[in-house]
Amino acid sequence: MATVNAIAAPSAIEPLVRTTIERRAVGPRDVLIEIRYAGICHSDIHTVRGEWGRVPYPLTVGHEIVGQVTEVGAEVTRHSVGDRVGVGCMVNSCRVCDNCKAGQEQYCLNGNVGTYGGSDRDGTITQGGYSTHIVVDEDFVLRVPEAIPYETAAPLLCAGITTYSPLAHWKAGPGRNVAVVGMGGLGHMAVKIAAAMGAEVTVLSQTLSKKDDGLAFGAKHYYATSDPATFKTLSNSFDLIINTVSAPIDMASYLRLLRLDGTLVAVGAPPEPLPVQVFALFGARRSFAGSSIGGIAETQEMLDFCAEHGISAQVEVINAADVNEAYDRVLKSDVRYRFVIDINTLH
Numbered sequence: 001m002a003t004v005n006a007i008a009a010p011s012a013i014e015p016l017v018r019t020t021i022e023r024r025a026v027g028p029r030d031v032l033i034e035i036r037y038a039g040i041c042h043s044d045i046h047t048v049r050g051e052w053g054r055v056p057y058p059l060t061v062g063h064e065i066v067g068q069v070t071e072v073g074a075e076v077t078r079h080s081v082g083d084r085v086g087v088g089c090m091v092n093s094c095r096v097c098d099n100c101k102a103g104q105e106q107y108c109l110n111g112n113v114g115t116y117g118g119s120d121r122d123g124t125i126t127q128g129g130y131s132t133h134i135v136v137d138e139d140f141v142l143r144v145p146e147a148i149p150y151e152t153a154a155p156l157l158c159a160g161i162t163t164y165s166p167l168a169h170w171k172a173g174p175g176r177n178v179a180v181v182g183m184g185g186l187g188h189m190a191v192k193i194a195a196a197m198g199a200e201v202t203v204l205s206q207t208l209s210k211k212d213d214g215l216a217f218g219a220k221h222y223y224a225t226s227d228p229a230t231f232k233t234l235s236n237s238f239d240l241i242i243n244t245v246s247a248p249i250d251m252a253s254y255l256r257l258l259r260l261d262g263t264l265v266a267v268g269a270p271p272e273p274l275p276v277q278v279f280a281l282f283g284a285r286r287s288f289a290g291s292s293i294g295g296i297a298e299t300q301e302m303l304d305f306c307a308e309h310g311i312s313a314q315v316e317v318i319n320a321a322d323v324n325e326a327y328d329r330v331l332k333s334d335v336r337y338r339f340v341i342d343i344n345t346l347h
């Protein structure tokens, strides 16, 4: 066991504080990672504020983790000391259920082990990436390509894979019209990845204030959802809509933007239900779907895809002391486009 520096939420209503947490001893199949950067995902905020249910406080969150391997267990074959690696939203799964065997560990039928707030194999509660070190089973550790700097790679481990997976599954590519709703952490990665896949990308943001950035990320079109004319102009336009919004929005208005057989995929995870009017689905044999992160092999594929296409996140690097302020800014949609904690400032 090792005691390491971390940032933790003491409760749903208090600011995050500096503290220490315990990491398990490096087992035969474990990798010890010295964390360099950790991204701030909106899921961290939903979680620590108790919006998604009970939380085992105090909790250290963070599931966009990159750093360097500093120790490996005796049986580790996939990683070596000095490797640049990443860890995303899961640190284990059952490995024997149909979904795990199909490489879809995120849908493990026995429940994957979340990087934070999960029940670890030694019975303790998993603690996330806002910390200086983490010990993870080698099978849940990804290789970060040399071409991607650590700080802009970190958000790929959640925002990148969460958007890559549905874009790949629903075949974003040449000849396909893809809309991205909300251009925050997930949204800006969805724009970059869908454009790199060859799709024609439209951003649907609350205002036009980030239009220049959206076009620079690869979007062809950019509309404000605060303008009712947007919903008339774009009716029956898209093959695929990726909804990244962290709050409830009127599903029927967005479903009507799908053309025949189009699919709207929810990746944004507001705690409230999103009511669906079936008539909005009937109108063009539309589908309403959901998608959760991505499997381990697919996450590696996404990292390699981003390296090959020269894309990664646009980030604002912050010090450990500025996490609470960053949370407030995320909640105001004032993030360009992912906050990443420089973990050096936690040593």
Ligand code: NAP
Binding pocket: 040, 041, 042, 043, 044, 046, 158, 159, 162, 181, 182, 183, 184, 185, 186, 187, 204, 205, 206, 207, 244, 245, 246, 247, 248, 249, 266, 267, 268, 269, 270, 291, 292, 293, 330, 331, 333, 335, 337
């Ligand atoms: P984020 O950076 O805060 O981005 C969310 C964006 O949604 C904002 O930038 C804003 O975009 C838009 N938005 C926010 N409030 C809105 C409102 N009231 N009405 C309309 N639009 C609004 O958050 P994120 O880190 O990208 O995460 C987005 C959501 O995905 C969160 O709910 C998170 O928990 C969830 N998530 C899900 C998965 C999964 O596996 N499914 C994985 C990671 C995250 P504009 O300023 O452009 O309007």
Ligand code: ZN
Binding pocket: 041, 042, 043, 044, 063, 089, 158, 159
């Ligand atoms: Zn996340």
Ligand code: ZN
Binding pocket: 093, 094, 095, 096, 097, 098, 099, 100, 101, 105, 107, 108, 109, 110, 111
């Ligand atoms: Zn499983």
